[in-house]
């Protein structure tokens with residue numbers, strides 16, 4: 089069965105995957121609310137979506153700001169009921185080469201955005217969507233959540249938490265007519281990983297990723313994981329002897345830039 093959406097809200101829509109998903113949905117009769125922090129890039133994304141006929145609103149919001157997210161989303165939903173909510177905003181951070189531990193401030197920054205920011209996005213709309221008995225909530229996780237990677241412990245941890253949160257919500261909200269999808273990308277060429285030094289097997293561009301995501305959402309899939317080969321490869325790693333996997337992983341030449349993002353003061 090195919091679902092069709094009339095009003096999609098997307099966080100992280102000023103760049104990369106979020107912007108590409110917005111473009112994939114942009115069409116006449118479609119309403120899009122694009123959330124990000126960078127107003128200039130948000131407006132550029134909005135203009136591109138409007139050019140395809142969509143009705144577009146932008147909101148420069150920080151997903152770490154729980155009250156601002158709640159106030160905006162609740163008011164928006166009253167004006168224009170949301171039937172597709174995509175909690176996609178996220179950042180990356182990692183362990184500098186040779187370092188033993190990650191920068192604790194960077195770790196708290198990524199938890200604040202990738203995990204708490206996703207909760208701040210989803211929580212305000214659960215009750216209204218359930219009350220209407222329709223709609224879909226999607227959260228962007230990562231293939232890196234399937235097996236801990238030695239070069240980016242906090243990133244993996246935040247995404248693993250997002251995976252379990254989405255899975256937990258799914259059964260609960262299904263009883264109220266609201267679907268939940270977990271988006272599990274592999275490597276997608278975006279600014280997020282532009283400076284990442286690492287093998288990037290089967291990397292794809294953001295418009296291809298967006299087509300896969302839209303198809304999965306429209307079909308009401310519980311898990312939208314791509315590329316499939318990398319996804320199943322990562323799942324295989326979870327059943328191989330841990331010491332063997334650690335041995336090879338730790339010897340990969342990987343350099344993940346440390347984020348400058350922090351918790352909100």
Ligand SMILES: NC(=O)c1ccc[n+]([C@@H]2O[C@H](COP(=O)([O-])OP(=O)(O)OC[C@H]3O[C@@H](n4cnc5c(N)ncnc54)[C@H](OP(=O)(O)O)[C@@H]3O)[C@@H](O)[C@H]2O)c1
Pocket residue numbers: 099100101102103104105106123124125126127129149150151152176177178179180201205228229230231272273274275276277278279280281
């Ligand atoms: N690219 C990949 O290979 C890959 C793989 C797996 C999963 N993912 C996940 O996919 C999602 C999108 O990433 P991307 O690759 O598209 O990266 P990107 O191009 O860097 O986009 C990240 C988006 O998140 C927004 N964002 C970051 N912090 C925010 C905050 N505090 N408040 C509001 N918005 C914030 C950014 O908005 P502003 O710039 O306007 O602040 C931007 O729109 C992330 O959750 C990422 O973890 C990406």
